Amino acid sequence: MSQTEIPFLFMRGGTSRGPYLNRADLPADLETLAEVLIAMVGSGHPLNIDGIGGGAAVTTKVAMLSRSEDDWADIDYFFAQVSVEDRLVDFKPTCGNILSGVGPAAIEMGLIDAKDAETTVNIRAVNTEARVSAVVQTPNGEVCYDGAAQIDGVPGTAAPVALQFMETVGGVTGAFLPTGNLIDTIDGIDVTCMDVAMPMVIARASSFELTGYESAAELDENTAFYARMEAVRLKAGALMGMGDVTKSVTPKFGLLAPARNGGTVATRYFMPWKCHPTMAVTGAQCLASCVLTPGTVADGLIAKPNENPASIVLEHASGDIGVLVDYTQSAEGFQVNSAGLVRTARKLASGSVFIPRSVWDGK
Structure with a gap:
């Protein structure tokens, strides 16, 4: 044979x-x-x-x-x-x-x-x-x-x-906030670098002159945006202690915008060289944690939920995904305990x- x-x-x-x-x-x-x-x-x-x-x-x-x-x-x-x-x-x-x-x-x-x-x-x-x-x-x-x-x-x-x-939390980098900061500014873009289920670099869509409601195909055609995003991602990877991430799919990149279809927040998730047609389960947990954490780039985009566990609905390019996040908010800061999702x-x-x-x- x-x-x-x-x-x-x-x-x-x-x-x-x-x-x-x-x-x-x-x-x-x-x-x-x-x-x-x-x-x-x-x-x-x-x-x-x-x-x-x-x-x-x-x-x-x-x-x-x-x-x-x-x-x-x-x-x-x-x-x-x-x-x-x-x-x-x-x-x-x-x-x-x-x-x-x-x-x-x-x-x-x-x-x-x-x-x-x-x-x-x-x-x-x-x-x-x-x-x-x-x-x-x-x-x-x-x-x-x-x-x-x-x-x-x-x-x-x-x-x-x-x-x-x-x-x-910290599965790849060893820390909830790998850079030690709630917000870092890289190439003039405010980002939150977070490691919950997946290390991510998260920014507001408006920081890239985007609405955050573009389709995956529209984003993939926007080569100028990808060039700017990748430059930020590479520098963020180094700041997160991940070294040269040129050939690594991590950290992933995410964009946030105000919700427009009844969800908590609008999101786009990048793999990182193409836009995900829906949403990664791991990325959903990291984005939901960013939304819940005071002082991140998500501040001002949503009204913070008061319930715990909190039901966070992320609008993505093909619909939405719900994440139920159990968390602790104390004087020591925000802590994710667990996250629940239903898949098939x-x-x-x-x-x-x-x-x-x-x-x-x-x-």
Whole structure:
């Protein structure tokens, strides 16, 4: 056989999709693993024509699962963001949308047994050490994908997957505010650098002469904006202690504007070299935390909620997403305790994916 065969599930998780793999079926060293994932996805071509990627950042994501040795977790979830065209793999971030499929995939793979009615799967996000409880619908001990839950960016409805994110603060940089400041000014742009579930650089859309209501396509065509944004992001990455982030998808970038469709605030999220068609689950938590924290760039855009946990509705390019944030506000400052979201997932295919044996022989 001239190719190496690797078992996989192909799943939609939230508003992303990609292969879900057993970590034991893959090479241990990251350099070889990166080459395997590049070949699998077909990175290096805008259509990923020689792989199973979909030609967009939300469809070139990979989840790798294993039984966890952590006292709390059932499953370890190792995430990889594979670039569409640049043959790059970033193991630094995690992805909350793909995480929506981790619970169902772990059950389908036999890594955890399903219970009757519903199954709680405790997940350790290896990349950031976040802990997430996922409640999966399992009537009669089998994963159910049919249901009435609807999320913007995905057609139709499906069974809900309830996610509760814990210990997400400082997962990459070690700090809630990696620069130590609520606001930094970079190239004349006021930004808040924050690390909750995902390290982000957050600014007001108006700082870039944008409304914040532009479509993803309109923003992607605005090369002048991207040039300014990337310059700010690179300098912010250094200030956040992340070094040279030229080839890293983190920190991500977010824009805020006043809500106009009944939500809490209007947002746009960047991956970072294209606008997300909807919203990342991790990014949603960071943006919601920014909105709730006094003294950030979000001040003046919204009326601060008084309830706790606070329901924050982020308007995005395809609709909205709700985040329920449990927090503590004290003399020591603002603290995020946990964040809850409802997502959906669906198994699309299962079987084997093949890569050239010259990339990895499977041993």
